[in-house]
Amino acid sequence: MRLLEALRIEKPILSAPMAGAAGPELVAAVCNAGGYGVIPLWGKTKEQVGTGIDELRELTDQNFAVNLNLSFPYVDQLEMCIEKGVHGVSLFWGMEPSAIERAKAGGLTVLSSVGTAEEARTATEAGADVIVAQGWEAGGHVWGKVSTLALVPAVVDAVDVPVVAAGGIADGRGMAAAIMLGASGVWIGTRLLASSEATIHEVYRKRILQASEDDTQWAHDLYDVAWPDAPHRALSNSTSQGWIDAGCSAPGQRPNEGEQIGRRPNGDPVVRYQSYTPLPETSGDVEAMSLWSGQGVSMVREIMPAADIIDEICQTAKRLLSSEQSALMFSK
Numbered sequence: 001m002r003l004l005e006a007l008r009i010e011k012p013i014l015s016a017p018m019a020g021a022a023g024p025e026l027v028a029a030v031c032n033a034g035g036y037g038v039i040p041l042w043g044k045t046k047e048q049v050g051t052g053i054d055e056l057r058e059l060t061d062q063n064f065a066v067n068l069n070l071s072f073p074y075v076d077q078l079e080m081c082i083e084k085g086v087h088g089v090s091l092f093w094g095m096e097p098s099a100i101e102r103a104k105a106g107g108l109t110v111l112s113s114v115g116t117a118e119e120a121r122t123a124t125e126a127g128a129d130v131i132v133a134q135g136w137e138a139g140g141h142v143w144g145k146v147s148t149l150a151l152v153p154a155v156v157d158a159v160d161v162p163v164v165a166a167g168g169i170a171d172g173r174g175m176a177a178a179i180m181l182g183a184s185g186v187w188i189g190t191r192l193l194a195s196s197e198a199t200i201h202e203v204y205r206k207r208i209l210q211a212s213e214d215d216t217q218w219a220h221d222l223y224d225v226a227w228p229d230a231p232h233r234a235l236s237n238s239t240s241q242g243w244i245d246a247g248c249s250a251p252g253q254r255p256n257e258g259e260q261i262g263r264r265p266n267g268d269p270v271v272r273y274q275s276y277t278p279l280p281e282t283s284g285d286v287e288a289m290s291l292w293s294g295q296g297v298s299m300v301r302e303i304m305p306a307a308d309i310i311d312e313i314c315q316t317a318k319r320l321l322s323s324e325q326s327a328l329m330f331s332k
């Protein structure tokens, strides 16, 4: 209940911010379904952050958070969140106590993404209200190296604020498991890539719907163009296979480096090894781009409205957590 109170929501499900894929329609749909939406607005100018907040407010009057990336310029963006009086800010890719303190002083609820219990302690000492424990199973950029199953209880034991579990949670079974580990809620990424509202290319969506749990690959610096030194998990594809065949060579020595493989909707080139989420209007060899995905992808088999995904996950988790389930498991 502490999470529901902190975020003033009805259902303890948060939509993972997914740069490119989670735009205002998806985030608003999650908010309007009783969850908490998180909109990625990092990499934008201060003015664009303001416009992004206004656009989302046109679609929902519920609480949401803005996701900022601490390894890119974030100070002006954070000030805009404060000026606009958004409910929350989600900080990832770095641990900056001063950013947490500034957000708190500005009246925001702070969600801090971590990969270890030690980071969770640092974040809560600086005032973070909610900790997002991101396990290694997660899709997209993956901060830590510990799996969700091991990370969540370690973080829960380390801090006295609500912990949200992220990474590999794609259905009600995962949600129930996370709650049994002590989490107060879940943060869903890959499953929501298969929502009607996600803004991803058809080729990417098809691969998500077909991929198995063994089809993703974690790499330290495969898709490092535009964002170096940032480990990530994506679907295996012709780019990752070519790189493996070449002996996982270091950046600068990989096959076809610098080759243009497509174009963004605005005409800008997309090059091989670029950190880029292909949008519906992206053109070129989309299969060869960074198709971010978590290991929970094998549970993602159908496109559904985000509200139905949220509802289904909650209903299943509720049923599994009821005493009926334990009666099935234990004879006494």
Ligand SMILES: Cc1cc2nc3c(=O)[nH]c(=O)nc-3n(C[C@H](O)[C@H](O)[C@H](O)COP(=O)(O)O)c2cc1C
Pocket (backbone or CB within 6 Å): 016, 017, 018, 019, 021, 040, 067, 092, 113, 134, 137, 138, 139, 140, 141, 166, 167, 168, 169, 187, 188, 189, 190, 191, 277, 292, 293, 294, 295, 296
């Ligand atoms: C396509 C995609 C883009 C992502 N972009 C971001 C981002 O901009 N900010 C962020 O904090 N996390 C980002 N992530 C990571 C998610 O927040 C989350 O930790 C992850 O999706 C959880 O694991 P799951 O995919 O197994 O549900 C992204 C993940 C995906 C799949």
